[in-house]
Amino acid sequence: MQILRGTKDILNDEIIFWRHIYDTALKVCSLYNYHEIQTPILELTSLFTRSIGNDTDIVNKEMYSFTDQGQRNITLRPEGTASIARSFITNKLYINNSSNKFWYLGPMFRYERPQSGRQRQFHQLGVECLGSAEPIADAEVIRIATKILHQLKLTNYKLEINSIGNLEERQQYQLELLMYLEKYKNDLDQDSQKRLENNPLRILDSKYAKTQEILQQAPILRMYLGKESKHHFDTLCDYLNSMNIKYNINEKLVRGLDYYNYTAFEIKCNELGSQDTVCGGGRYDYLIKSLGGPDTASVGWAMGIERLLLIINNRFQPIQIKPDIYIATKGMEAKLNIWPTLNLLEENNIPFELDLQNNSFQKQLKRANKLGLSICLLIGEDEIRNNNITIKYLKERKQKIISLNELIQEIQKYSKTYQQTLTIHR
Ligand code: ATP
Ligand code: MG
Secondary structure (H helix, E strand, O other): OOOOOOOOOOOHHHHHHHHHHHHHHHHHHHHOOOEEOOOOOEEEHHHHHHHHOOOOHHHHHHOEEEEOOOOOEEEEOOOOHHHHHHHHHHOOOOOOOOOOEEEEEEEEEOOOOOEOOEOOEEEEEEEEEEOOOOHHHHHHHHHHHHHHHHHOOOOOOEEEEEEOOOHHHHHHHHHHHHHHHHOOHHHOOHHHHHHHHHOHHHHHHOOOHHHHHHHOOOOOHHHHOOHHHHHHHHHHHHHHHHOOOOOEEOOOOOOOOOOOEEEEEEEEOHHHOOOOEEEEEEEOOOHHHHOOOOOOOEEEEEEEHHHHHHHHOOOOOOOOOOOOEEEEEOOHHHHHOOHHHHHHHHHOOOOEEEOOOOOOHHHHHHHHHHOOOOEEEEEOHHHHHHOEEEEEEOOOOEEEEEEHHHHHHHHHHHOHHHHHHHHHHO
16 A cells, blocks of 8 residues: 555654654743644635635645535645634634634645645644734744744744735735736746736745746835835834844745735745745734634744754754563463553553563563663563562673562662653653
8 A cells, every 4th residue: 555645654753853843832832821722624615715715826726625425515624724713713712802822733735746845744833813913913923933943943044024915905016016017928937827817916926037037127015005004014023123033024925825914924944945934924814804703813823844844853862762671471370460560660650561472481582682672571470479570681681580569669770761751751
């Protein structure tokens, strides 16, 4: 059997990095009183067509959609924000205003061309701050993103920000941009030519050199921003300056999703090559209302975990808790009576490997040696009868008989893993 293109198994030696990212996110987000939320992976297709917009890449060509047995149109979520907005409305979370700051980490699905840092099932960590129209909310979410990156020892990133104004300003700008680009229509790349009709703003972040050259003389979005948009943007810049968060203003930065207004930002890391954006976000004041909820100004971002992993894999040495202890048994009588020994190990947080084959003592010992463990506990009928254990120090090739009450003390003295385990459980 083959794995589906664009998907990946996350195996034991990698999972430890995932846990580290999860723990870091939990720690930082909790400090800011953001609550973890988990929404279903399946949603009605209309949630995404309505919120992300029909003219975007995601909805046009990237969604995994199907009809279920009840003839409903269902989509595997391509991103998290729409689901959180839906959840906010469905659960009427706006009523007592108790929790309106969320974070999540989970799988997303987009039918894209798989390459390094781009998969069809990928994972996003995201935060969403619902209910504040103030630039300090934009500043807070950006600060949380940078805190998480710093805690993950990722410091050589670049934050780019822009303002895409409100809907009217953008529409006005779009008209002017179209008028300008029509003149060069045939020189644009193919994607951009299509976007002339359905999503002209996205042409701004085209990766084609020729298109970018044409854009040099194009009208600039900033010139079309009204007083409020400008004020919001300037205030955000003031906040970033006062927090010492460095940024570049990128006039061409627009987000692919329709529901954004005012602030758009991305965090890039040049270690990543062409898929260099680890985090993308912005303000989306119109989304919740457009889905039938109350007017709720909001701002948030999402980070691609697979791209983070490409960078942080070599930044820290994870502590893997490996068992140091092998439990070998001989005979049914012994097998039925090992549980007091396991109880002791469990209570003291000592990991172990219990032999699950019905092999001879010798074979079990061989396996313990092969696994590189340092202690083997031998429990046979004699041991059970006398209420003791034979403890074998595999590296030293020594053994002795101890009573069950001495077991933990003996392991504490000897096992390095035990010390590590203590640190982790502390
Ligand atoms: P890109 O331009 O790279 O396609 P995007 O604008 O589609 O990104 P967003 O929808 O803003 O991305 O998602 C936020 C983040 O999620 C991205 O910055 C990236 O780190 C990650 N991401 C998006 N799509 C994928 C994917 N197919 N595989 C892995 N990570 C992804
Ligand atoms: Mg994309």
